[in-house]
Amino acid sequence: MLLSLxxxxxxxxxxxxxxxxxxxxxxxxxxxxxxxTQAGKTxxxxxxxxxxxxxxxxxxxxxxxxxxxPVRQRNVAMVYQQFVNYPSMTVAQNIASPMRLRGERDVDQxxxxxxxxxxxxxxxxxxxxxxxxxxxxRVALARALAKQAPLMLFDEPLVNLDYKLREELREELxxxxxxxxxxxxxxxxxxxxxxxxxxxxxVLDAGELLQYGPTAEVFHAPQSIRVARAFSxxxxxxxxxxxxxxxxxVPGGAVWPVALPPNAPARLVLGxxxxxxxxxxxxxxxxxxxxxxxxxxxxxxxxxHVHSEVGELVAQLTGxxxxxxxxxxxxxxxPGALFVFDAEGPLVRAPARPGRTG
Numbered sequence: 001m002l003l004s005l006x007x008x009x010x011x012x013x014x015x016x017x018x019x020x021x022x023x024x025x026x027x028x029x030x031x032x033x034x035x036x037t038q039a040g041k042t043x044x045x046x047x048x049x050x051x052x053x054x055x056x057x058x059x060x061x062x063x064x065x066x067x068x069x070p071v072r073q074r075n076v077a078m079v080y081q082q083f084v085n086y087p088s089m090t091v092a093q094n095i096a097s098p099m100r101l102r103g104e105r106d107v108d109q110x111x112x113x114x115x116x117x118x119x120x121x122x123x124x125x126x127x128x129x130x131x132x133x134x135x136x137x138r139v140a141l142a143r144a145l146a147k148q149a150p151l152m153l154f155d156e157p158l159v160n161l162d163y164k165l166r167e168e169l170r171e172e173l174x175x176x177x178x179x180x181x182x183x184x185x186x187x188x189x190x191x192x193x194x195x196x197x198x199x200x201x202x203v204l205d206a207g208e209l210l211q212y213g214p215t216a217e218v219f220h221a222p223q224s225i226r227v228a229r230a231f232s233x234x235x236x237x238x239x240x241x242x243x244x245x246x247x248x249x250v251p252g253g254a255v256w257p258v259a260l261p262p263n264a265p266a267r268l269v270l271g272x273x274x275x276x277x278x279x280x281x282x283x284x285x286x287x288x289x290x291x292x293x294x295x296x297x298x299x300x301x302x303x304x305h306v307h308s309e310v311g312e313l314v315a316q317l318t319g320x321x322x323x324x325x326x327x328x329x330x331x332x333x334x335p336g337a338l339f340v341f342d343a344e345g346p347l348v349r350a351p352a353r354p355g356r357t358g
Contacts, residue, residue: 001061001150001183002027003048008057010043010207017043020056021209023202025185030177030199032215033187035230040207041187045153048185049076061151077149077182079157083136085128091115091139092124098147114142118172134165141169145176154186158193170196191233195219203227221350225269225341232273234303237313239270240343252309256286258335264348271339274303277315277331285332288313295323306331 003025010018018040025031033041046052047059050071059067066074085094095111104110115121118138128136137157144152158166174197177184186197194201194215201215211218211227222228228236241248243264247257250270258270281287290308302321306313306329315331323329340349
């Protein structure tokens with residue numbers, strides 16, 4: 001399905017949930033809606049599905065205006081944050097329900113196939129209340145897939161699951177989406193989830209569509225500071241700077257050898273993702289002295305908060321690092337790894353991507 005939104009806006013009373021936006025989803029592919037809580041992701045998905053009417057603009061499905069067509073008259077599947085299953089039906093009956101409504105044949109075989117793909121085949125005779133949260137969400141996912149709708153909407157379906165279950169289901173969903181012909185819309189607050197799912201990403205903030213394009217392109221070339229913040233976890237480190245003929249001057253007076261385009265404005269903001277900072281220097285690196293304010297170990301990484309000569313920084317270091325509170329530390333970065341933004345927000349220069357020249 002080719003789903004297009006033309007100047008779609010959504011207001012409730014005096015509150016604006018969506019500012020007018022236009023968007024054409026890549027058909028048969030995954031589009032991730034990325035943004036913080038209350039960015040407008042759920043509002044946009046509900047308008048896409050026909051659950052809520054748009055206050056302005058049009059929604060087109062394969063060129064047909066469906067703006068005022070209610071959800072019950074559309075062929076749409078949706079999975080929510082909470083597990084939505086029919087409590088009086090067994091797992092098998094839940095999964096089979098959309099297929100029986102369509103009058104399909106070989107329903108039992110199809111149910112077993114879907115249950116097997118989501119690793120819930122051993123629970124087919126149980127009621128949803130007898131399952132764990134993760135198992136119930138797998139049932140909801142299987143029922144959505146069973147509908148074989150040309151448009152599938154996933155509103156943060158893994159947010160209420162524990163870390164291990166989220167990781168498992170992310171991998172399974174990535175494979176399922178890759179083998180499906182449906183147009184998939186997936187809402188998340190997590191940049192890592194958007195990168196894993198790939199496809200295209202639409203970045204939302206405060207009800208505004210900030211940027212849309214192939215996920216890798218949006219990640220590597222955010223068009224503004226707002227996009228960069230939304231697509232970095234932890235948020236991108238930002239350093240004010242002044243443009244010079246031979247580089248940039250940063251707080252503290254140091255001059256960094258950062259290449260600028262000829263039309264660069266005088267006032268700049270430099271951006272570096274937490275993963276772009278290191279504690280071991282390389283030739284040509286910029287060094288920043290500071291002191292450790294906090295060190296947190298998360299999984300296989302250590303997040304170090306540093307009060308440096310250019311401001312507060314967060315470094316994401318691979319492995320476990322023993323950093324004591326208040327101890328001196330020097331962070332290093334490659335000048336070419338810096339994003340350069342106009343002080344007003346727009347991107348001036350993105351770092352060269354690995355393996356790309358020019």
